[in-house]
Amino acid sequence: MKFLSTASLLLSLGLGVYSQSNITDCLAAAHIETIAPTSPSYRTAIRPLNSRTPWYPAAVAIPGSEEQVSAAVKCASQHSLKVQPLGGGHSYGAFGLGGQNGSLVINMKHFRGVSFDSGTNIAVIGSGMRLGDIALALYANGKRDIPHGVCGGVGIGGHATHGGFGFTSRMWGTTLDVVVGMDVVLADGSRKYVDKDTDPDLFWAFRGAGDSFGIITKFHVQTLLAPEVGTVFNFTFPGLKTAAERVAIFKSVQDFSITADAKFHMRAFSVPSLGWGDSFTISGVYWGPKETYLELIEPLASAMPNNTRHLNQELDYLTALSSFDQWQPLAQREPYNPPSVSFFTKSIISPDPLSDASLTSFFNFITSPNANTQGKTPVYWYVIHDLYGGQKSRIGEFPLESASYAGRDALWTMQLYSSPAGFGGGYPAAGFQFMQDMVDSVQKPQPETNFSAYPNYVDPSLKKEDALRLYYGPQLERLKQIKRKVDKNDMFWNPQSVSVGRPPARK
Numbered sequence: 272m273k274f275l276s277t278a279s280l281l282l283s284l285g286l287g288v289y290s291q292s293n294i295t296d297c298l299a300a301a302h303i304e305t306i307a308p309t310s311p312s313y314r315t316a317i318r319p320l321n322s323r324t325p326w327y328p329a330a331v332a333i334p335g336s337e338e339q340v341s342a343a344v345k346c347a348s349q350h351s352l353k354v355q356p357l358g359g360g361h362s363y364g365a366f367g368l369g370g371q372n373g374s375l376v377i378n379m380k381h382f383r384g385v386s387f388d389s390g391t392n393i394a395v396i397g398s399g400m401r402l403g404d405i406a407l408a409l410y411a412n413g414k415r416d417i418p419h420g421v422c423g424g425v426g427i428g429g430h431a432t433h434g435g436f437g438f439t440s441r442m443w444g445t446t447l448d449v450v451v452g453m454d455v456v457l458a459d460g461s462r463k464y465v466d467k468d469t470d471p472d473l474f475w476a477f478r479g480a481g482d483s484f485g486i487i488t489k490f491h492v493q494t495l496l497a498p499e500v501g502t503v504f505n506f507t508f509p510g511l512k513t514a515a516e517r518v519a520i521f522k523s524v525q526d527f528s529i530t531a532d533a534k535f536h537m538r539a540f541s542v543p544s545l546g547w548g549d550s551f552t553i554s555g556v557y558w559g560p561k562e563t564y565l566e567l568i569e570p571l572a573s574a575m576p577n578n579t580r581h582l583n584q585e586l587d588y589l590t591a592l593s594s595f596d597q598w599q600p601l602a603q604r605e606p607y608n609p610p611s612v613s614f615f616t617k618s619i620i621s622p623d624p625l626s627d628a629s630l631t632s633f634f635n636f637i638t639s640p641n642a643n644t645q646g647k648t649p650v651y652w653y654v655i656h657d658l659y660g661g662q663k664s665r666i667g668e669f670p671l672e673s674a675s676y677a678g679r680d681a682l683w684t685m686q687l688y689s690s691p692a693g694f695g696g697g698y699p700a701a702g703f704q705f706m707q708d709m710v711d712s713v714q715k716p717q718p719e720t721n722f723s724a725y726p727n728y729v730d731p732s733l734k735k736e737d738a739l740r741l742y743y744g745p746q747l748e749r750l751k752q753i754k755r756k757v758d759k760n761d762m763f764w765n766p767q768s769v770s771v772g773r774p775p776a777r778k
């Protein structure tokens with residue numbers, strides 16, 4: 272990544288040294304640890320996971336208490352700055368760093384720790400924690416956990432405010448479904464505990480669109496008893512060549528998925544056929560012993576091609592979690608400093624089974640020479656189809672009105688990821704169109720389906736209104752109404768946050 276000198280940085284932000292020092296003076300007066308653009312640690316503090324989206328905030332405040340979060344928000348208000356809290360820093364568009372230059376970033380890294388009430392099994396989790404550490408802490412309290420994503424380094428701050436899907440979600444719901452209360456700081460600096468009784472509007476809004484409404488300092492979550500074991504499995508298909516073969520396999524998986532037990536998680540993983548290994552796999556877990564798994568999977572296993580390789584292994588709960596994240600340890604290192612990579616990701620939520628026409632078009636697209644030949648393909652890519660739904664999935668059992676998160680009817684959620692071919696250098700301009708063509712290959716042949724997108728996989732290439740419609744659909748109008756009440760100056764802002772909008776005209 273190319274860095275600017277401090278002087279040109281401040282100019283490019285449109286910040287005179289005067290206004291920059293004003294916000295830092297205000298934060299200093301409240302004794303808040305602050306990293307200003309002139310500080311030697313600024314570059315490290317603003318390093319995004321996605322090097323394609325670097326942002327240069329006016330300052331990074333690192334509060335150590337709820338009082339200090341409140342004071343930092345008041346400073347931002349005095350200086351008319353936009354604000355974003357930084358959780359685990361895993362936003363695909365680095366929205367935790369503001370999603371633009373010149374915002375105030377409030378880094379929540381000092382909000383750590385998990386306390387556990389063994390009477391109610393409710394845990395209180397600091398919003399600066401990462402998923403792997405949370406899983407370990409909850410498991411140490413009577414082998415419990417919450418549903419969450421696979422990457423241990425993801426922060427609960429962004430994850431639980433925009434969904435939170437993982438390999439236990441068909442059994443337990445998304446992360447935000449187990450949130451029973453939150454300690455929050457609002458745009459006027461006030462501190463509040465919100466739950467379904469104390470403030471139903473904010474409780475609803477934060478669970479789906481938290482970035483637009485304030486800063487959560489602590490999540491109160493209802494934990495669940497973790498299964499003793501999971502049987503992890505993998506189907507690979509030696510000699511697989513054609514799109515038609517992939518369509519047939521996917522259709523078998525889809526047929527099985529509709530009525531699959533909620534203890535199953537399944538995903539299809541597609542990568543280019545560049546000769547590095549299997550370009551199409553079906554994998555997942557059944558949360559139970561191998562014996563039961565083998566019984567339940569039989570209808571699917573027998574529908575697979577003759578030479579299919581089927582591996583399965585029974586693992587204890589924590590080892591199974593680690594296996595989903597490529598056997599990475601669940602415990603996260605601090606300071607957490609993964610390498611920055613330039614990438615661009617899109618997502619598709621399909622409430623309906625993918626039709627023959629859509630599957631044929633998609634698999635034709637990804638197996639065509641333009642998507643597969645090294646050198647011709649503008650980007651390296653992979654696509655994951657995650658099974659969210661089916662008749663027995665817990666995610667769909669929560670009513671749409673239960674949270675502002677809108678993806679209740681999802682059957683499949685697809686993540687379409689791309690990075691520069693060769694994994695180095697900047698993201699090529701042609702990559703955006705290539706990825707859009709890939710999305711079109713799924714959606715255009717199935718015009719009858721109302722496709723949407725997943726707010727935890729932000730796609731910064733979408734215009735704000737399009738993104739909001741895709742993320743929130745029918746929930747959007749209520750979100751705007753609540754936003755007008757609690758953040759009328761649009762302080763909690765990123766390029767795809769819920770905006771205040773115009774109030775409806777009086778009749």
Ligand SMILES: Cc1cc2nc3c(=O)[nH]c(=O)nc-3n(C[C@H](O)[C@H](O)[C@H](O)COP(=O)(O)OP(=O)(O)OC[C@H]3O[C@@H](n4cnc5c(N)ncnc54)[C@H](O)[C@@H]3O)c2cc1C
Binds near residue numbers: 360365368481728
């Ligand atoms: C490697 C990787 C693996 C992933 N795997 C999964 C997965 O398995 N399942 C899944 O569902 N998603 C997954 N994701 C997506 C991930 O859930 C989202 O990117 C999530 O929003 C990241 O949260 P964060 O706190 O780490 O990110 P940040 O960049 O810190 O925050 C993301 C957004 O949330 C806001 N936010 C952060 N903290 C708070 C807070 N305390 N209060 C209010 N708003 C806050 C930020 O301001 C920002 O707008 C993955 C992402 C990556 C990069």
